[in-house]
Amino acid sequence: MNNAIPDILKTIVEQKLIEVEAGKRDASIQELKGRISDLEDTPRGFERHLREAAASDWTAIIAEVKKGSPSKGVIRAGFDPLEIAETYQDNGATCLSVLTDEKFFLGHLRYLALIREQVGLPLLRKEFIIDPWQVYETRAAGADALLLIAAILEPQQIVDLAGLARELHLDVLLEVHDEAEMATACTTDIGLIGVNNRNLRTFVTDLSTTGRLAKMLPPGRLLVAESGINNRADIERLQADGARAFLIGESLVREEDIGAKLQELLG
């Protein structure tokens, strides 16, 4: 991790180091491997679902199960992760993103298994992954894909963590915020590249970030626009800029009628 990364990410990573060490004391990689071999179903093809939707007329939305965030505090009072996930499925989401960080996003690892039991859509574990142990934990918890955040990883860590994820049949979404991180992403063979429109120093979202970085993307990668997407016009603008899938949290969970909002976003 370099010194140039935003303070919020430094704080989160420091917390993750503590959590991972505690996690390793609770369950060794060997134990996690045992849990993985006990799983009854195989991953659901997170990237494949996005690519199929993006190749059709359907808008590929990754709808996020998000109770809160460092920038906004609690976004949805009376948060029910399963009810939200079912609403997303019933109203046309292609995939789901499940925040599992407890301290900063008020999520939980157990939401993955809870949702997986009742909802058939592929699940992304939205976490701050910094250690191979967490990749095993992710697969054992029932996710189909994991997020890697370029800002908190060295290029070799990205390659190694993505390689391990693939060995465990997990798809990877690699998130970038700027040109330097996109340049690193281009040196990998990761198929799903997310541009996060949220500036993590100011927490302000600027959708033009996606268009700026899209120009650097080699053919064959699927561009996911992340954060700050509020309405159908935002999606159409991002589509024109090259985005083929859309990761949306706050503008959905903030609504009283989440299903109606998702339908509006789908157009």
Ligand SMILES: O=C(O)c1ccccc1NCC(=O)[C@H](O)[C@H](O)COP(=O)(O)O
């Ligand atoms: O959401 C935040 O405040 C935040 C702060 C620090 C690191 C990451 C953060 N967000 C994670 C995400 O990437 C978003 O949850 C996701 O892209 C959805 O964004 P939105 O639609 O704006 O809720």
